[in-house]
Amino acid sequence: MIYDAIIIGAGPAGGMAARQISKKGYEVLVIDKKKVVGVPVQCAEGITHFTLDDTGLKVDEDWVKKRIKGIKVILSSGKFFYAKESGYSINRAKFDQWMMNKALDDGCKLLTNTRARGIIKKRDIWNIKTNAGELKGRILIGADGPASNVAKWLDLLKSREYLKAVQYKFDAEDIDYPGEDWFYIYYSKSFQGGYGWVFPRGNEYNIGVGGPGSVKGLLHQFCKSLNIDVSKRKIINAGIIPFDYKLSALTKETAMIVGDAAGMTNPVSGGGIHAALASGRISGETAVKALETENLSVIPEYEKLIKKEPYLDPILLKCAKYLMKWDDDDWNFLGEILDGRDQSALTIFSGFPKMLKHPKYFARSRELLLIRKAMRINQKYGW
């Protein structure tokens, strides 16, 4: 059988792409190497309400663990500021399954426990070699996550740099943390260019560290600083987060690369579900346009469309590279400007009086302006 589209990867990007194509009645096959979609979870399990609105999804209580007011950023001086964008602590495995199930209801086929091992294109058809035999499709969507092989096999990948992340899940009763309404993000030099997080989820907390180097020791240090006994952890999860991926293109002939496979995760926050859903949707819609018009040469339009969205705005990576080098003085300077307010309060007017107190920052005005611009994008597209 030759499918209209084969999607490698049943994460949010693959599930969303599958939904778009199957609802129009086309033959879609999704394969995933996992035995069960979404398991094991490699995620802090946070999404915003705007992510759902922006990608045409409706909240489902089945995967909501807790409603959250937004992000509270805590600095080493004790000062803090907010990114007030409401969202949810979710059950990520259930979320990924919910995304796939809708596509399955529309006739999509799913093969789990099926690992793609290589691809070849023969006479306009993609042949995917897997442990379950060879599978064939007219359109190929590479949604195979941050260590994507599809991007490599298509010869699109030039280089990739990623962050490492590790997280422990605790029962709420095993720790004593003074907050549960926000996602708490910690920035200080002690995270060595990365950051720590405490994500409340009702009866549990996800506590983790992400950064460019080795993060396990940093997580233990972080837990200690919060008086949390790491021996009480019940689940450990770890993974990689795209930081700076360079691809020569996001499409090749009738193939597209989406989500983490294309390095679309926000390099400042490490949040990537939003970009995965958005790119999955645009790739799926592009596939539908190609199939409806019987003109598969429209596939490269996907790249133009996704590049109009904020996810790949180069300003985000520039901002992340600056922040990675920030020391405690820099973070605490930002904390002094914002001092308990929302990050949108970072303006030339709020910053100028603090710069008079710390004149060394005049020489870094361009950097601060760029960070302010990136923070504006991140308010909606950070996670």
Ligand SMILES: Cc1cc2nc3c(=O)[nH]c(=O)nc-3n(C[C@H](O)[C@H](O)[C@H](O)COP(=O)(O)OP(=O)(O)OC[C@H]3O[C@@H](n4cnc5c(N)ncnc54)[C@H](O)[C@@H]3O)c2cc1C
């Ligand atoms: C510790 C951690 C915490 C995070 N927390 C958050 C957060 O709170 N909020 C947020 O927005 N983002 C977060 N992220 C990022 C987010 O998880 C990713 O951006 C998101 O999962 C990307 O979705 P995706 O569909 O592109 O890829 P994935 O979710 O990685 O899905 C890829 C799928 O492809 C499958 N696959 C891979 N290779 C093959 C193959 N050869 N054959 C078949 N199947 C294959 C995998 O099994 C997987 O199911 C976090 C990441 C990490 C590591």
